[in-house]
Amino acid sequence: MANKHANGGGGITRRSLLRGAGALTAAGWVAGFSGGWILRPRGAFAAAPIKFGVATDITGAIAPSGNSNWQVIQLAVKKINDAGGIGGRPIELYLEDTASDPKVAVGNVLKLIQQHKVDVVVGGITSAMREAIKNPIVRRGKTLYLYPQLYEGQECTEHLYCTGPTPAQQCDELIPYLMNTHGKKRFAMPSANYRWPQLLNKYARALIEKNGGEVVFEEYYPLDQLEYSATVAKIKSEGVDCVFNTIIPPGLQAFTKQLYESGFQKDGGAHTCVYFDENSVNYVPERELEGVYTCLDYFHTVDDPVGAQLQKEYAEMFPGTKYLFTAGSAATGAYRAVKFYEAAVKKTGGDLSREAVSAAIDDVAITDVPGGDSRMVPGTGHCALNMYVAQAKGGSYEILSSANMVPPQECG
Amino acid sequence: MDVAIKLIFDVLAFSSIMVLVVLGLAVIASMMGIFNLGHGEFVLLGAYTVYIFRELGLPEWAGMLAAPFLVAIAGLVIEIVFIRRLYASPVIAMLATFAIGLIIRELIRVLIGGQYYAIDEPVPGSVSLLGVDVSAWRAIIIFLTGVLMVACFIFLTRTSFGLQIRGALENPGLARASGVSTTRLYAFTFAFGAALAGLAGALMVPLFSLSADLGVRFLVQAFLSVMLGGVGTFEGPILGSAVIGAMVPGFQWLREIPLFGIMVGDLIQPIVAEVLVFIVALIIVKFRPDGFITKGRI
């Protein structure tokens, strides 16, 4: 390989100086590792490497999630390469920053595909980002695309596989739990104005009404709206007892603060946000997080030896990182994506052509992933998952109930 | 009733911030004939100062105290290094401030990694006002702004330097002609305007999280305020910014109030409410080009 010296240490080579960014990071600022990275496998491999593209939000509004994805993927790939790669072929990682900005992303994704000619792309967190980059990847780029984040469903594009939970997987447990166990009946749905909240709310609303509950209001705000006093006032005055919150950063900070200030939780109201996880303290202060309900495919508190082991290795690989290995930030989805791809390539016997891998990945199962085993549901491009309902307690999450191999109920 | 109180309170809170932002901008515009397109970034700098203090482990209130002074210094430097040379040609000056704003904005974008940061207010929680829970911090903002306006007014009407400023404000040509040392006057005014913007930024950042684009939105709203209020007076811009400040939360609230028996909320989506602010303001400006109170126009 070209760079022996790099192989020795860390295995990471940057195609450019880091001094500036490094200095900033040292100063405690999140400068972000934007731009192209290559992570080359250690040691010498006989066969040519598999080019694995990662396009995620290293900088911008949702950088914390993006960085945790990137680090988790590094962990997953390192483990595979240490174990001799896939059929003797190492995985070579290529990172491009989507910068939380679709306009930038489209160009950078192009670079992954046309310049680095990667065999597969994992990435995108918000559905806005997925919408923006799936076209350059799948259609214009003719490349396999794995999307790791929990999302709104109804993404049935060919050669696009979703490794995160769907509305069905998130709501089927959570909503009945809130209504039956806690007797919540009057729901409010303050939402960011894009596709994920719209479709998620649609599913949740149906479920709520099926269970005899009522949706008091369902409203969509600009992603960066900072003024929610009217909304919060309505929540109070209408006697809402459960806020089904799908506002995302940057609006999220203002909303949670104003909701908290109104004393909603204090007065026994339930605040649920299905993407909240251990990473969320990067977005909102702990006191505002306390007591929030959520439902995901993994929590640190899940009794799961595999997850525990992975967390340990993750901590060793990235000591003291503030980007945690969690579900809501798509990190578990990203890990699954790598494993699904590995399983698929094993199945094709090393054939990396999109059609072959796509056909293989359509029906594979994986073990050794956090939160429990998972398998693709043939012909749907989605996977069945174990789901856990949890509540925030002092920064960590208390598991309240769980279900195994919940079907995605998409594209079927 | 509760709704009414909440409404009035929110309107007051937002108006207060707008007043702080706009006042400096308007004074500079009418006195020197320069519209400072970098003004929004002064607001941003103020907000950023608080963030830095927090990062250094200092209390937020200290940052808020320091913000106006630090931003004033920044403004002064900018005035001396760039703007001062460009008074002769306002258009070039305007482009220059645009560039300066861009620099500050992007610099801060790098420093905070293009992210959004929530910042705690020194006084969290809510207080009860006539039996309605309202944010304690907003109450403080309203109070501080009131005090500041009174102070400014006294300064402008009682002190000799203040009177000079007022003179230059209401009749720029005359001031330049007469012996008044405009250099000193302008520098001070520019710094003062920056300070107010900085203070506004510092006070508002706990309500709105910190992000590099904080300034742009306020620049646009401030511009509309100045257009509405007209320049050349002390009161005009304040009135204008009060109107804009009232519209921003006002239109959101409008959705909660039944009009003629129908819920307007069902007709006006939040986004429409927001854009309505700009449209209404621009239309007023279009048909009332001199603003509410007029001595001149920019």
Added chain:
Amino acid sequence: MTETTANLADDKADGKQRPRLPLSVLPIIEIAMLALLMLYPIFITYLTAEGEALDFNNYFVVRVTSIILLAMLAVSFDLCWGYSGIMSFGQALFFGIGGYFVAKLSEETGMTSMLIIIPAGMLVGLISALLVGWFLLISKRTPTIIFVALGSLTASFAAERLVAGWQWVGAGNGMSIWDFPTLFGTDLEPGIGFYYLAVACLLIAYLASRYLVRSQFGLALAGIRQNEDRLAFLGYRLQAFKLIVFSFAGLIAGWGGAIYAFHEGFVGPATVGVTTSTYAVLYGLFGGVGTLIGPVIGAGVIEGLTVILSDNETLKAYWPIALGAVMLVVVAYQPTGLVGLLVTQRERFGSFGIRKGKKSSGTDDAGKADGHD
């Protein structure tokens, strides 16, 4: 407008020392630029082949195609600021609206033919510019530059907010255009074919603009640029002139934006917004307004560097700051931009009669080259 007195002074002096038959520079730059655009794909493809089979639809061709389309935005900005003193801080509005319109059109009707996309983009750009222009430019008293500047900025800002919240056009998601555009029934994938289409569009838009600003209409604009009041006393209807130019600029922006959306396969709120508008201003001022070719070069240099620097975290992060600094220096010390370094004030204004002085013969030939009359 953008000329400082200092600058005029130079050129007066320059005028005295000027040789009888000065070589006129603008046409040379224009021809050179055209040649560069024509040959670039061939060069770059061979350059980057690295022994593999030649792929004319490679990354570098595709990226530059986007830049060429952005250059159309730059041209439309120059028409406004460089030629008629309309300081448009919201030019991206028309660019983006063009994109959104065709995206919606193809979503609703499945229509992807360039022969429809292009006119559609032009039309919507023209109409929206007419509306905004009527609002900002037409009034009893000539609106101040500040009003126009911030008015257009506000329009762009408001438009960005609106599409970002309007579910009918994908709200925060923006709109993904799944199909390739078609030309005479064949799919037009991003690549060399698309590249030359973009070049053709830029060229046509450029020549049309060039014809406009060198016509007798352009002479009036040149007058307006120097002394609006004088033109009014001569009986010119200033506001009508400005509105016409502004609308035409909108047409070009909408045109570019429509193709851009199909090229990227995506159009989002940012495309109509303040950031993109700001870049339009940067292209213009950096390259040199009032020359048409300047902004094209500006767009090329700025966007080109952006792509190159995107490989380097540190520089990439500081790049926008550098841009701001460059803009500051340019407005304060070199208002005529890059091209201004090569082209004299006099040539920038050019001359308009059929009977040309020796001093400006070159400009005239160039003018004729475009089939003036």
Added chain:
Amino acid sequence: MAMTEPLLKVSGLGKVFGTLRALNGVDVAVHANTFHGLIGPNGSGKSTLLKAIAGDHFADEGEVSFAGEDVTTMSPAERSRRGLSLKFQITAILPELTVYDNLLLALQAHQSMWGLLLSRSRQRLDADVMDMLAQFRLTGKAHSLAGEMSHGEQQWLEIAMALALKPKLLLLDEPTGGMSPEERRVTGELLEPIRDYCALVIVEHDLDFIKDICDNLTVLDQGQVLDDGTVAEIEGSTKVQEVYTTRV
């Protein structure tokens, strides 16, 4: 003089700047094809009157009628399209354009937008441009930048531009300001031939120049008409004598 309806009729014109009453009930009548001089001490309101006629600013009271039409509230452009043309006191030529283009600009002012877009009149107007240039002795300068010419030449170009559209009435504000005696003489010669198609209202300090070219004079003092009549009458007027002896 033929007692026809005057071309320009100013009646009861008043203009107030702050506390200063710049014009007060001024009446002036100018007949076609006559040269009319406005004289008076500094600050007597000559230029203010001229500007009010041109529409540079609007009068507070009274009215201005031109060619039988009330133009009191019309914009400069509208007035100019009716044949009322102003030459500024400070030369307002376009320095960045060639002399040729300055004139072309003036000549094409009333063309239709389409005409201009398609450059229809460019050919046709060339002859007129060259005529005007010859007439004002600027042929040699045709292709130098207007800004590069001497002050006198710039004044002539200015006058040429003002006359380009064959106005019925030309307003001249101190045309010979800063000119050498020779240049003044030439200016006089340049103006003489326009008499057959155009009337002239001229504000000028150089009384000899005025006497040479004007038929009638109006003398203003402190914003009011002190006296008016033919050059001969005014020369004889005692009022005027005394004002000029005491104040000038």
